[in-house]
Amino acid sequence: MRAKPLSLLIAGFLWMAPWVAPAQDAPQPHPRAASEEAAVPVAASDDPDAADTAAAKVPLDEIRRYVMVYNAVKQAYVDPVDDHALMQSAVRGLLLDLDPHSAYLRKEDADDFNEQTRGAYDGVGLELQQLPEGGLRIVAPLDDGPAERAGLRSGDRILAIDGKLLTPADADVSAPLRGPAGTRVVLRIAREGTPQPFEVPLVRETIRTTSVRSRMLEPGFGYVRVGSFQAATANDFAKALDALQKDAPLRGLLLDLRSNPGGLLVGAVQIADELLDKGGIVSTRGRALIGDSRFDATPGDRLKGAPVVVLVDAGSASAAEVLAGALLDNRRARVVGSRTFGKGSVQTLLPLDNGDSVKLTTARYYTPGGHSIQARGIVPDVVLRPEAGTGRGAPISEAALPGHLQGEGEAMEGDNAGEVLPGPKPVDAALLELKKMAGGVARPATAAPQGAARPHAKAQ
Numbered sequence: 001m002r003a004k005p006l007s008l009l010i011a012g013f014l015w016m017a018p019w020v021a022p023a024q025d026a027p028q029p030h031p032r033a034a035s036e037e038a039a040v041p042v043a044a045s046d047d048p049d050a051a052d053t054a055a056a057k058v059p060l061d062e063i064r065r066y067v068m069v070y071n072a073v074k075q076a077y078v079d080p081v082d083d084h085a086l087m088q089s090a091v092r093g094l095l096l097d098l099d100p101h102s103a104y105l106r107k108e109d110a111d112d113f114n115e116q117t118r119g120a121y122d123g124v125g126l127e128l129q130q131l132p133e134g135g136l137r138i139v140a141p142l143d144d145g146p147a148e149r150a151g152l153r154s155g156d157r158i159l160a161i162d163g164k165l166l167t168p169a170d171a172d173v174s175a176p177l178r179g180p181a182g183t184r185v186v187l188r189i190a191r192e193g194t195p196q197p198f199e200v201p202l203v204r205e206t207i208r209t210t211s212v213r214s215r216m217l218e219p220g221f222g223y224v225r226v227g228s229f230q231a232a233t234a235n236d237f238a239k240a241l242d243a244l245q246k247d248a249p250l251r252g253l254l255l256d257l258r259s260n261p262g263g264l265l266v267g268a269v270q271i272a273d274e275l276l277d278k279g280g281i282v283s284t285r286g287r288a289l290i291g292d293s294r295f296d297a298t299p300g301d302r303l304k305g306a307p308v309v310v311l312v313d314a315g316s317a318s319a320a321e322v323l324a325g326a327l328l329d330n331r332r333a334r335v336v337g338s339r340t341f342g343k344g345s346v347q348t349l350l351p352l353d354n355g356d357s358v359k360l361t362t363a364r365y366y367t368p369g370g371h372s373i374q375a376r377g378i379v380p381d382v383v384l385r386p387e388a389g390t391g392r393g394a395p396i397s398e399a400a401l402p403g404h405l406q407g408e409g410e411a412m413e414g415d416n417a418g419e420v421l422p423g424p425k426p427v428d429a430a431l432l433e434l435k436k437m438a439g440g441v442a443r444p445a446t447a448a449p450q451g452a453a454r455p456h457a458k459a460q
Helices: 048-056 060-076 083-096 107-116 233-244 265-275 319-329 426-437
Strands: 103-105 120-123 126-130 136-141 157-161 184-190 198-203 205-208 212-218 221-226 252-256 280-285 293-296 308-312 333-337 345-351 357-366 382-384 419-421
Touching (some): 083 357, 107 357, 265 319, 280 319, 308 319
Parallel strands (some): 252 308, 308 333
Antiparallel strands (some): 120 205, 136 157, 184 198, 212 221, 280 293, 345 357
16 A cells, blocks of 8 residues: 655644554544544655645644634633633544544543454443534444443433533543443433433443354354454454364355444455455545555465355444455355445544644545445345334444535435345344255355455454
8 A cells, every 4th residue: 555645734734653553443432433544654745835735735824813712712711711721622623524434533532442352441332423413323242241231222312421411512522421430420311212311320341342142043154243443353253163164164154244333454365365366355435645545365265166145234333344245246245234434535544743643534435346335335235124013223434424424326226125124123124035045056156346456464
């Protein structure tokens, strides 16, 4: 992947450290997070001419207006305002209306962001989205965390934490959810279809997110659940496949990506590579060259061509959508479930000299067939109707988020026009589809998109 300097108007205001991107789209304890997948160190430019060019683009009239407002606040606001706090608020405002995933992260939040990619943190196990009108929306509860065990669901809204109402003015509304393991926190929850908000007490734990779980569904048919993409996920996936095939090759694999909020892009790319013999996996495109990248499969299919079914839902986001899209477009798997979340943008983490960071959207994801994931998601081959009596409201999606980055042909009618099964439970329906695929029907040949393959290491 090529790395080039990226000119930013903000460079006229702030001295910035070199571009790096240490983590992607992991389950996040800080606000506005749905998923991040940047993976490219980017060097800052040492060219003074380039810096002068960037500074020259700063709109001076707008800067003057900003200074006037700043001075008015300093001189006339009813209470004294700290310079540092005021400048931080200004920078947060600069990012606030760009899209739901660009954000200013305090050092503690940036550290938490990186910490979760290592698979452990103290909290309640929630993937969250901050709402402009105040409060937090649950994107997905993490597998076997306190929140999931308490029955919290995707789409629930957190109105208050320990009795304190969440407002749009709160800079870090999710911070109170973090804390030492064993301590208690009470959430006030609003749920669609439930007339009154209700309280849910939770006890914080050290969340050690086991991202890969596996078992045999029936003789010859394996099941692997990937809950998120962390540093060790691809390696754990390879080990799980080897364990399932210890006695005999699998006749088929069910890959469960439901409520997977994403994580490290490299994990999704490596898992796709384990199941593909050739073909594209994902590409990214942005305004600057640092946003352009492409990943292709290398020879070797760990399942030797055995059929694969990928199970998804509206909580499958970002890196999970990249994996599902790669297998779907290469005709390596059939996708069963409901349309995915549609988080198809790439965020790059920009550290600042004070330890804080800026998380900035820099590119969009594209499947091997050239389709944008953003605000549209992955459309299943087989659509499953929601189970009756679940009490769940309409699923949330990227396209429903205020200020979301516009997608190409987002929310097109007929997206869920595939075969619709009222069917049994999702896993049973997916297993039935897998059995049909394994019933002697040959898998179509993988079609490799144009372009040279980029070799990379497979997980061992």
